[in-house]
Amino acid sequence: xxxxxxxxxxxxxxxxxxxxxxxxxxxxxxxxxxxxxxxxxxxxxxxxxxxxxxxxxxxxxxxxxxxxxxxxxxxxxxxxxxxxxxxxxxxxxxxxxxxxxxxxxxxxxxxxxxxxxxxxxxxxxxxxxxxxxxxxxxxxxxxxxxxxxxxxxxxxxxxxxxxxxxxxxxxxxxxxxxxxxxxxxxxxxxxxxxxxxxxxxxxxxxxxxxxxxxxxxxxxxxxxxxxxxxxxxxxxxxxxxxxxxxxxxxxxxxxxxxxxxxxxxxxxxxxxxxxxxxxxxxxxxxxxxxxxxxxxxxxxxxxxxxxxxxxxxxxxxxxxxxxxxxxxxxxxxxxxxxxxxxxxxxxxxxxxxxxxxxxxxxxxxxxxxxxxxxxxxxxxxxxxxxxxxxxxxxxxxxxxxxxxxxxxxxxxxxxxx
Amino acid sequence: xxxxxxxxxxxxxxxxxxxxxxxxxxxxxxxxxxxxxxxxxxxxxxxxxxxxxxxxxxxxxxxxxxxxxxxxxxxxxxxxxxxxxxxxxxxxxxxxxxxxxxxxxxxxxxxxxxxxxxxxxxxxxxxxxxxxxxxxxxxxxxxxxxxxxxxxxxxxxxxxxxxxxxxxxxxxxxxxxxxxxxxxxxxxxxxxxxxxxxxxxxxxxxxxxxxxxxxxxxxxxxxxxxxxxxxxxxxxxxxxxxxxxxxxxxxxxxxxxxxxxxxxxxxxxxxxxxxxxxxxxxxxxxxxxxxxxxxxxxxxxxxxxxxxxxxxxxxxxxxxxxxxxxxxxxxxxxxxxxxxxxxxxxxxxxxxxxxxxxxxxxxxxxxxxxxxxxxxxxxxxxxxxxxxxxxxxxxxxxxxxxxxxxxxxxxxxxxxxxxxxxxxxxxxxxxxxxxxxxxxxxxxxxxxxxxxxxxxxxxxx
Numbered sequence: 001x002x003x004x005x006x007x008x009x010x011x012x013x014x015x016x017x018x019x020x021x022x023x024x025x026x027x028x029x030x031x032x033x034x035x036x037x038x039x040x041x042x043x044x045x046x047x048x049x050x051x052x053x054x055x056x057x058x059x060x061x062x063x064x065x066x067x068x069x070x071x072x073x074x075x076x077x078x079x080x081x082x083x084x085x086x087x088x089x090x091x092x093x094x095x096x097x098x099x100x101x102x103x104x105x106x107x108x109x110x111x112x113x114x115x116x117x118x119x120x121x122x123x124x125x126x127x128x129x130x131x132x133x134x135x136x137x138x139x140x141x142x143x144x145x146x147x148x149x150x151x152x153x154x155x156x157x158x159x160x161x162x163x164x165x166x167x168x169x170x171x172x173x174x175x176x177x178x179x180x181x182x183x184x185x186x187x188x189x190x191x192x193x194x195x196x197x198x199x200x201x202x203x204x205x206x207x208x209x210x211x212x213x214x215x216x217x218x219x220x221x222x223x224x225x226x227x228x229x230x231x232x233x234x235x236x237x238x239x240x241x242x243x244x245x246x247x248x249x250x251x252x253x254x255x256x257x258x259x260x261x262x263x264x265x266x267x268x269x270x271x272x273x274x275x276x277x278x279x280x281x282x283x284x285x286x287x288x289x290x291x292x293x294x295x296x297x298x299x300x301x302x303x304x305x306x307x308x309x310x311x312x313x314x315x316x317x318x319x320x321x322x323x324x325x326x327x328x329x330x331x332x333x334x335x336x337x338x339x340x341x342x343x344x345x346x347x348x349x350x351x352x353x354x355x356x357x358x359x360x361x362x363x364x365x366x367x368x369x370x371x372x373x374x375x376x377x378x379x380x381x382x383x384x385x386x387x388x389x390x391x392x393x394x395x396x397x398x399x400x401x402x403x404x405x406x407x408x409x410x411x412x413x414x415x416x417x
Numbered sequence: 418x419x420x421x422x423x424x425x426x427x428x429x430x431x432x433x434x435x436x437x438x439x440x441x442x443x444x445x446x447x448x449x450x451x452x453x454x455x456x457x458x459x460x461x462x463x464x465x466x467x468x469x470x471x472x473x474x475x476x477x478x479x480x481x482x483x484x485x486x487x488x489x490x491x492x493x494x495x496x497x498x499x500x501x502x503x504x505x506x507x508x509x510x511x512x513x514x515x516x517x518x519x520x521x522x523x524x525x526x527x528x529x530x531x532x533x534x535x536x537x538x539x540x541x542x543x544x545x546x547x548x549x550x551x552x553x554x555x556x557x558x559x560x561x562x563x564x565x566x567x568x569x570x571x572x573x574x575x576x577x578x579x580x581x582x583x584x585x586x587x588x589x590x591x592x593x594x595x596x597x598x599x600x601x602x603x604x605x606x607x608x609x610x611x612x613x614x615x616x617x618x619x620x621x622x623x624x625x626x627x628x629x630x631x632x633x634x635x636x637x638x639x640x641x642x643x644x645x646x647x648x649x650x651x652x653x654x655x656x657x658x659x660x661x662x663x664x665x666x667x668x669x670x671x672x673x674x675x676x677x678x679x680x681x682x683x684x685x686x687x688x689x690x691x692x693x694x695x696x697x698x699x700x701x702x703x704x705x706x707x708x709x710x711x712x713x714x715x716x717x718x719x720x721x722x723x724x725x726x727x728x729x730x731x732x733x734x735x736x737x738x739x740x741x742x743x744x745x746x747x748x749x750x751x752x753x754x755x756x757x758x759x760x761x762x763x764x765x766x767x768x769x770x771x772x773x774x775x776x777x778x779x780x781x782x783x784x785x786x787x788x789x790x791x792x793x794x795x796x797x798x799x800x801x802x803x804x805x806x807x808x809x810x811x812x813x814x815x816x817x818x819x820x821x822x823x824x825x826x827x828x829x830x831x832x833x834x835x836x837x838x839x840x841x842x843x844x845x846x847x848x849x850x851x852x853x854x855x856x857x858x859x860x861x862x863x864x865x866x867x868x869x870x871x872x873x874x875x876x877x878x
Contacts (some may be wrong), residue, residue, distance in 0.1 A: 053763070117838040121577070121596075122545040122587050124765050185754065188777060191784045192867070193791045196860045198846030207783075209837035210830070210872040221831075222721065222875035223771060230777035236668045271871060281762055286562045286574040302753055337565030341573045374594050 007095075010096055029160055041394035047307075047322040048147065049146070049170065051300065053284030054123065057329035057375075058344030058364060060096075061110060061295050065089045068366040072333045076290040076340070084085050089363045095298035098305030099349070108351055109411035112361030115345035121372070123284070123342070126146070126327040131170035133382055133402055145174030145277055146401050147393070151415030152177050152274075157235040160288045161275040162266070178226050180234040183259070185242065189235045190304060208232060224414075225229040241269035248313025249306035252300055256280040260307040283326060284372065287337040290309040290334050300324075304351055320353035320411075321392050325381070330368050348384065354392065354416040360409050382406040422712040430722050431826055435878040436677045438503025439462045439710060440733040442512045443724065443824060462541065462702050466503040472501055474609040479743070484618075486520050488555070488757065489530050490758045491750035493576045496741065497732045508540035508687050508701070511676055511729065513759075516583060518560040520759050525619035526564035528556040529759050542704035542828030544669065548584065548651050553606055555613070555622035561764060566600060566608040568632035576600035578764045579813075582652050591639060599638040602650035661687075666694035666773045670704055678714055679722045680770055682701030686713055720828050723878045724770050730782055733878065734789055734870050737825055739802035746788050753781030774876065786870040790863045800810075802862035805856075814853035821865060827874035834872060838865060 015329030063069050065088060083091025084100040090112075092100055102108040116135050118150035120126045129135050141149065148161050153176035163169055163181035172179040182188045193205045200368045211228025234415070251257035258280040266273050280300065283406040285293050304322060311317035361378045368376060383406040389395040391412035399405050423429070430450035434441040438461070441449070446566065449457045451457045460467075476495055482488035486610040493513075513536060520529055532554050549556050552575070558564040561575035582588045605627045614620035626647075636645050638653045645653070657664045670690035674682035682869065688703055689711070696705035696737055708714060725733060731747040731754075734740070751758050755767055755778045767773065792799040798870035811817050818838045822828045842853045842861050 005810045048492075056647050063555055088759065114642040119585075121593060123582055123763065124581075125587055166752070166777065167772070178776065182780075184753075187784065190780060190871075191787045193787070193860070193864060196864070199860055199864055201848060202841050202846075203868065206841040206868050207871060209840075210834045212833070212867060220724065220771060221873045224724075226775060227776055227779050228871075228873070231779050234776055235780070258421075276427055284574075284763070286572055287565045287598070295599065333570065335572050336567040336570040337562060337572045339562070339565075339572065342577070368592050 023053055033189060035105050041392070044319045044392060045273055046275050046388065046392060047263055047320060048171065048275070048323060048404070049256075049300075049304075049324045050171075050259075050277070050279045050284050051296075051324060051326035052127075052279055052281040053326070054328045054342060055297075055346060056289065056340055057286060057325040057343075058332065059289070059293055060093055061092060061112070061347040062091050063084070063089060063363040063366065066278060066363065066366050070265040072366060073128045075334045076293075077334075077337075082095055082207045086359060090359060092094060092301075093293045093297050094296065096301040099301040102305060102308065102351055103357065107353060107355060107358040108349060108357060109355040109361045111348045111350065111365055111379055111409065111411065112350050112359060113256075113345040113375060114325075114361075114381050114384055115328065115375075115377040116381055117372070118283065119344040119377070121328070121344075121374075125328055128170065130325055130327055130381060131266040133385055137370075142169070142171035143401060144171050144277075145177070145179070146177065147389070147395065148172065148174040148177040150276070150401065151395075157231045157237075157272050157275055158239055159266070159271050162234070162273060163277040164262050165277060165279050169279060172275070172277055172368075175249070177229040178223075180230060182234075182238070183255075183262075184293070185238050185262070188238055190232060204232070219382055229312045237271055238266075239272060241265050243269070245269065245314075247310055249308075250302075251306040251310075252299055256299055257303040257306060260303050261310065264307055264310040264316075266318050267311065267320060270328070277362030285330070285339050286341060287339040289334070289339040301326075304349075318353055320355055321350065321388070322353075323384075324349045325384075325390060329375060331373055332364075332375060333373055340350070344370070345377045345379075350388075350411055354413050356411055356413050358411065360411050379409060380406060383409050386410055421509075423454050423715050426450075429715055430457060432715065433457060433461070434503065434711060435733070435826065436714075437499055437705075438507055439729055439827065440737045440878065441503075442737065442739055456707055460502040461709065462706045464836065466684040467502050470500065470658055479699060481877060482658070483530055483621075484527075484528055486759060487745070487748055489526060489533070490751070493533060493758065494728070494747050495745040496733060497728065498744070504705070505540055508705075509537040511673070512536035512540060512547070514676075514726075515672070516557065517764050518554075518556045518759075519759045519761050523556045523559045523619070525556070525559075525613070525622060527620035528554075528559070528622055529777060532556040533759075537701050537845075539629065543702070544665070544699040544701060545651070545655055547677065547701075548579075548630075548655065549648065551583075552647060552651065553605070553624045553626075555608060555624060558606065558608055558624065559613065559619075559622070562601055564613070566604050566607070567630055568601070568604050568634075571597070571600040571604050571632065571838070573597060573600045574764075575669075576603055578716050579603075580654065582765055584668065584874040585657065589657075589664045589668065590659075594637075595639055598645075599636045599650050599654070601634070601636050602638065602645040603647045605629075606647050645742040652793055654693065655746045660690040663695050664700075666691040667697070670708075673708060674706060675703075675769070677708060679719050683713070686711065690853070721874070721877045724773055725876055725878050726767075726773055727751050727756040727778070728758060729878065730754070730876065731785060732784060733801075734875075735798065738800040738866065739803070740789060740798065742789075742798040743796065744798065746785060750781055750785040750788075754778045754785070755781075779871075782876070783867075783871045785866055790867040790870070793859075800857050802866070806858065806862070811855060814839045817842060817853065817862065818865065821862070821869060825866075825869050825870050825875055826878075827872060830872055830874040834874070841868060843862055843866060 001373040062083045064080045064083045082094040085091045131142045147218045161179050165181045175236045192200045211225040213222035213225040245268045330343040332338035364375050386398050386406040387409045389398045427450045433444045481492045499505050562572045567573035577596045609623045609625040647754050662725040671682050671687045693707045789798045847850045
């Protein structure tokens with residue numbers, strides 16, 4: 001008989017020793033996750049990396065053989081002779097040598113011209129469209145939040161889906177699961193009066209009691225209570241994840257690297273994380289992009305490489321896939337303030353042993369821009385999501401999550417085990 | 418609006434003060450209640466009648482370092498907690514959320530402080546004045562790049578957000594061409610050459626309307642063609658209307674209702690407020706006077722439905738406990754709660770409501786509250802538990818619970834929660850049931866206030 005989320009919480013409340021708490025759900029596999037999905041997906045983790053602000057795809061993956069590129073990017077273009085060549089037409093920004101080494105070790109798939117029809121040039125509309133996988137903006141929940149509702153509802157493990165983020169990304173917003181989010185484990189706990197440590201148990205009991213959702217159909221008050229409950233249960237587990245972890249990756253400085261390293265710690269700790277979400281900002285380069293953009297993509301490149309080195313060092317990379325997204329690419333032509341305005345499609349990266357190395361799509365067509373001077377779409381982002389859902393998470397009914405069937409892009413090895 | 422449509426009670430006055438301000442002490446609620454609805458609303462919106470010179474002198478004497486980000490955060494939090502004009506600060510805060518700017522990009526702390534003062538000086542004035550002043554505000558010119566825009570291949574960043582976030586909204590029906598045209602109209606609104614430099618930490622920037630950088634060509638904005646400049650573009654945008662009335666009026670009044678009332682304003686509410694917007698010459702003060710007088714503002718589905726933002730949470734806790742603070746703890750805790758004051762992550766800023774709340778931000782709130790509740794020193798953020806009990810019957814646990822629940826406006830907590838608070842008061846360290854005594858104020862009243870501040874009922878205003 002499955003244990004309930006509430007039983008789990010009470011039995012694992014903060015003052016119970018760690019050893020008494022950890023194996024409870026691990027032993028008693030109450031989740032319907034493993035019952036509903038293929039067994040080969042049960043141990044897998046998907047890491048989603050959001051590049052906030054609209055990453056400039058044309059200065060990330062450069063169509064270096066196209067003579068229009070240096071013309072359109074007369075102010076901020078990457079020197080075409082310096083790119084790291086992926087094939088005869090596309091090359092990585094030269095600061096991305098770490099990503100090039102992932103390419104050379106057959107762990108990188110590149111998706112070109114990803115977007116959706118009739119692109120919104122608004123950060124916020126476009127971000128919501130990507131979060132919810134719905135260009136009509138009718139969906140409240142995120143695409144992985146819907147996945148969580150389907151496969152994690154009632155699961156006593158509160159950390160199967162988590163965000164390494166100050167606020168909860170809408171991608172993970174669900175109706176039935178309060179996805180935890182944190183950036184720092186040390187402060188991720190309910191602190192009580194240091195002068196009276198003996199009163200802590202009473203405080204914790206009362207906090208759990210006042211955080212009890214009361215009704216089947218959640219009101220705002222109930223949702224707040226549920227967040228309190230899940231905060232305590234996820235904190236209890238997270239306080240243990242650093243045990244025995246030593247970094248095996250050469251992480252650069254910055255929030256992205258520390259976020260990915262926290263993912264590595266969580267994966268190393270075997271606590272059953274299925275979805276981890278990391279954000280990295282600063283890509284809205286309307287001005288002085290010539291100074292600001294290279295450090296960003298270099299950090300992305302070096303952080304991802306360090307993350308996979310770390311996983312390799314712990315024998316964990318086999319079951320991890322990382323995917324990137326950003327709300328849009330940028331205008332093909334640079335502007336007079338050495339930056340780029342909002343655009344449409346962009347390239348995205350998928351990293352892991354399960355990828356089929358390659359470039360999925362054509363180089364951006366710089367002769368055929370839309371009436372706003374933006375690129376056309378080649379790969380719909382829902383095909384990108386659908387391929388990950390079907391071939392990494394092994395979701396049997398992808399249209400149930402995405403609302404329709406989208407062509408599989410083939411960048412994942414379907415027989416990978 | 419007839420006063421009789423609102424059943425004016427002390428609880429209703431407390432609701433008004435939670436929304437139009439940051440929550441009140443019992444004495445402040447009593448004062449507002451005895452004025453009646455019209456008098457209370459007038460007291461809030463016609464706030465120039467309240468002398469704040471003593472407060473301003475006291476604030477200046479506290480000596481916050483206004484050349485640092487932390488210092489201006491403390492200064493603004495202090496104002497919200499202790500100014501005698503609650504709505505002046507609440508509206509300064511609303512505009513701070515609305516017209517975002519972030520120190521991470523602006524760099525000049527003085528520019529951020531000046532922008533905040535501009536918002537305060539125009540907080541309830543004519544909306545047109547605010548739009549022009551913010552569009553020419555040095556911090557905004559840097560934040561959204563308009564200072565770098567030039568006639569050829571102009572920078573669209575500010576023009577887009579002026580339409581999308583600041584005046585009419587993304588669903589109002591403007592096009593990408595309108596964005597480009599507004600950007601062209603705004604060329605030339607830049608900074609005085611050489612005024613934005615590292616030498617003075619980017620603090621000396623001043624606005625300059627540079628005719629040499631203005632695109633003088635013909636532009637068509639929202640269907641109107643002419644050699645428009647920035648003033649013209651703003652007028653065209655603010656005069657834009659449809660069958661439902663002013664586009665900006667609909668957008669801004671709906672946002673004001675969302676901020677003060679709840680997240681789902683009815684068409685009728687927006688229609689009424691948009692009519693006031695237009696008839697008053699786009700006066701924010703008159704829109705607010707109407708809003709705070711509407712029966713809908715006092716209906717049951719409005720009360721205790723607003724999820725406090727982190728700033729409101731920290732300020733209300735200190736204010737309602739009559740605490741003291743240098744606001745250092747609040748300022749340093751806000752980022753963990755998901756709201757870095759004066760440093761939003763993007764031009765929209767965080768979404769409101771339940772989007773503020775997740776497990777991580779909940780702990781950040783709880784741990785700030787723990788600092789407030791357990792600081793027994795003579796500086797920093799603190800409150801006096803004995804002062805809250807003074808003059809009241811605190812002889813039983815239930816009386817203490819009810820007294821403090823009333824003070825913190827959390828009497829709407831479910832009965833089971835009230836019982837768990839009483840149970841907490843009556844437990845010793847071994848978990849045995851004992852009887853609360855006044856000997857335990859330092860432990861249990863501090864602990865109880867921490868529990869109340871971290872309960873769902875206090876996250877809601």
